[in-house]
Amino acid sequence: MTTLRLTAAQAMVRYIAAQMNDEGDAFIAGMWAIFGHGNVAGMGEALYHAQENLATYRGHNEQGMAHAAIAYAKQSCRKRAMAVTSSIGPGATNMVTAAALAHVNRLPVLFVPGDVFANRGPDPVLQQVENFGDGTISANDCFRPVSRYFDRITRPEQLLTALPRAFATMTDPADCGPVTLAFCQDVQAEAYDWPLSFFEPHIWHQRRVRPDQSELARAVDAIKAAKKPVIVAGGGVHYSGACDALQVFAEQFAIPVVESQAGKSALAWDHPLNLGPVGVTGATPANSICEEADLVLGVGTRFQDFTTGSWALFKNPDRKLISLNVAAYDAVKHGAMPVQCDARVGLADLTSTLGQVCFDAPNPVLKSDWFAAVDPLCQAPSEDATQSNGLPTDQQVIGAVQRASGPDTVVMCAAGTMPGELHKLWKAPRPGAYHMEYGYSCMGYEIAGAMGIKMAQPDRDVVCMLGDGSYMMMNSELATAVMMGIKITIVITDNGGFGCINRLQMGTGGAEFNNLLTHAEHKVPSTIDFVQHSASMGASSVKAGSIAELEKALEQAKAATGPFVVVIDTDPYPSTPDGGHWWEVAVPEVSQREEVNQARADYVQNLANRI
Numbered sequence: 221m222t223t224l225r226l227t228a229a230q231a232m233v234r235y236i237a238a239q240m241n242d243e244g245d246a247f248i249a250g251m252w253a254i255f256g257h258g259n260v261a262g263m264g265e266a267l268y269h270a271q272e273n274l275a276t277y278r279g280h281n282e283q284g285m286a287h288a289a290i291a292y293a294k295q296s297c298r299k300r301a302m303a304v305t306s307s308i309g310p311g312a313t314n315m316v317t318a319a320a321l322a323h324v325n326r327l328p329v330l331f332v333p334g335d336v337f338a339n340r341g342p343d344p345v346l347q348q349v350e351n352f353g354d355g356t357i358s359a360n361d362c363f364r365p366v367s368r369y370f371d372r373i374t375r376p377e378q379l380l381t382a383l384p385r386a387f388a389t390m391t392d393p394a395d396c397g398p399v400t401l402a403f404c405q406d407v408q409a410e411a412y413d414w415p416l417s418f419f420e421p422h423i424w425h426q427r428r429v430r431p432d433q434s435e436l437a438r439a440v441d442a443i444k445a446a447k448k449p450v451i452v453a454g455g456g457v458h459y460s461g462a463c464d465a466l467q468v469f470a471e472q473f474a475i476p477v478v479e480s481q482a483g484k485s486a487l488a489w490d491h492p493l494n495l496g497p498v499g500v501t502g503a504t505p506a507n508s509i510c511e512e513a514d515l516v517l518g519v520g521t522r523f524q525d526f527t528t529g530s531w532a533l534f535k536n537p538d539r540k541l542i543s544l545n546v547a548a549y550d551a552v553k554h555g556a557m558p559v560q561c562d563a564r565v566g567l568a569d570l571t572s573t574l575g576q577v578c579f580d581a582p583n584p585v586l587k588s589d590w591f592a593a594v595d596p597l598c599q600a601p602s603e604d605a606t607q608s609n610g611l612p613t614d615q616q617v618i619g620a621v622q623r624a625s626g627p628d629t630v631v632m633c634a635a636g637t638m639p640g641e642l643h644k645l646w647k648a649p650r651p652g653a654y655h656m657e658y659g660y661s662c663m664g665y666e667i668a669g670a671m672g673i674k675m676a677q678p679d680r681d682v683v684c685m686l687g688d689g690s691y692m693m694m695n696s697e698l699a700t701a702v703m704m705g706i707k708i709t710i711v712i713t714d715n716g717g718f719g720c721i722n723r724l725q726m727g728t729g730g731a732e733f734n735n736l737l738t739h740a741e742h743k744v745p746s747t748i749d750f751v752q753h754s755a756s757m758g759a760s761s762v763k764a765g766s767i768a769e770l771e772k773a774l775e776q777a778k779a780a781t782g783p784f785v786v787v788i789d790t791d792p793y794p795s796t797p798d799g800g801h802w803w804e805v806a807v808p809e810v811s812q813r814e815e816v817n818q819a820r821a822d823y824v825q826n827l828a829n830r831i
């Protein structure tokens with residue numbers, strides 16, 4: 221056996237660089253790294269010598285780097301991913317939130333946190349979390365519940381099995397998610413004689429699981445027996461590359477399609493069968509169809525509460541549920557009839573097996589009425605129109621961004637007011653035009669995520685919609701984007717705090733408290749200047765005092781070569797009232813506040829709709 225003597229870190233890097241997808245690209249497009257104790261000597265040295273085959277990117281915060289990696293994978297429809305390495309201790313645990321984000325959204329990312337000495341000689345080392353009762357525990361055990369595959373590398377040769385398992389997990393459509401290889405720092409530096417064959421290029425083909433024939437037959441019978449079916453398109457439609465197959469299927473049988481946050485843009489917004497956003501942040505066309513549907517066919521959706529209106533949306537008492545999903549876990553949720561398979565092949569099989577059935581196409585008035593109601597909300601206010609407090613609304617901001625966008629624009633977001641408003645209002649012309657991290661809805665995903673999207677698809681314009689709260693939560697990757705020359709447009713809507721949670725608080729009968737900055741126990745009023753703050757990191761930054769100025773700024777942004785930030789003050793109170801379905805948020809059973817008691821009564825009443 222021909223062998224090559226390398227350290228374990230050198231071997232890991234060499235192996236990673238040799239893993240390909242079935243489109244001829246390296247599966248791991250690069251490794252984000254912040255070095256410190258526990259990875260600088262081992263991984264750092266290995267990455268330095270491997271730069272031609274595996275790029276290293278330096279960020280400013282481990283969580284932010286991981287967000288960029290995850291957004292890269294999501295925008296690449298999981299065809300490509302990135303790795304992130306950190307020092308031991310705080311560098312590592314900074315990535316745990318991002319690991320959870322990737323886990324919830326079923327997105328691949330390779331985490332390589334440094335770990336304590338396997339030989340335990342110098343214990344306790346700097347940043348070591350000592351467990352009094354278990355010598356095998358380190359800070360990295362926090363990754364276990366948020367990793368699809370976890371291993372601690374305590375001997376070099378463990379990589380011979382751990383790395384293939386890691387890639388098998390990241391490239392498996394059902395198991396796909398974050399992988400953590402906690403890498404003991406002494407082991408990183410240790411040499412071993414590796415079989416040369418370990419480093420040969422390896423292609424990971426996308427597995428397209430065909431449906432079991434009897435599951436398919438049962439689903440076909442159920443669809444044939446239905447009168448009012450509806451398709452709920454989830455993120456799996458995108459990850460499987462099934463948008464065209466979905467369109468063919470929907471058109472052949474005239475079945476309406478509704479879209480979850482992750483599914484949005486599967487069909488063009490103006491396709492007659494695309495009834496648009498569904499659920500809590502959904503619109504009237506989709507939600508009214510879903511309320512009456514006697515058959516709900518979920519495709520690549522994990523049916524989270526925002527999609528199902530906390531399971532109160534699909535309220536037809538005769539309603540059947542089919543879940544076409546590559547993961548068994550999702551395929552059987554809520555008593556669904558499972559069709560466990562890849563979305564693309566499953567939809568194609570359904571199309572060819574269903575025969576001649578055809579349903580009544582949805583009434584186009586549903587959509588025209590909806591747009592007649594909400595389009596005016598997105599229009600620029602006329603010069604003399606004054607808002608209740610003189611501030612533009614988030615809907616008007618969305619309208620301005622939409623008007624400045626082209627077919628290749630990707631709008632992205634994760635938390636705050638904007639995800640709900642964009643789900644309802646954004647008109648996505650084609651797959652990939654809408655990138656929403658709404659599985660974990662993690663504040664702070666946005667700027668780093670926008671950077672990852674642009675790295676995945678440099679030819680598309682990326683617009684990051686960002687609340688002032690999310691900006692304050694995590695903005696340091698803006699400096700990274702500046703330094704890497706990554707052109708993204710960031711629209712900061714400054715409504716003086718946590719606007720959406722303030723509204724949720726009011727909606728559940730609560731007093732306005734501790735969400736907007738004006739309602740917090742602060743001694744000095746906020747004077748945060750987002751323009752100066754972002755400019756100090758090197759971004760081009762402007763303030764827009766009105767929607768008209770925002771429109772001008774968005775034009776200016778087109779000529780920018782790096783990040784371009786537009787800050788606009790918005791009204792924290794309005795949100796689009798129409799369309800959205802009830803969301804279950806537990807309201808206190810006992811309160812001194814009459815509004816809370818009333819909200820509790822409404823809550824109990826709404827609970828009765830859940831089936």
Ligand SMILES: Cc1ncc(C[n+]2csc(CCOP(=O)(O)OP(=O)(O)O)c2C)c(N)n1
Pocket residue numbers: 635636637638660661662663664686687688689690691693713715717718719720721
């Ligand atoms: C890391 C994290 N912490 C807390 C939350 C809960 N949360 C969701 S939205 C939000 C407020 C967002 O404020 P901002 O970004 O300003 O958006 P706005 O609603 O004001 O438009 C909070 C606190 C979260 N989603 N993520």
Ligand SMILES: [Mg+2]
Pocket residue numbers: 687688689713714715716717718719
């Ligand atoms: Mg805000």
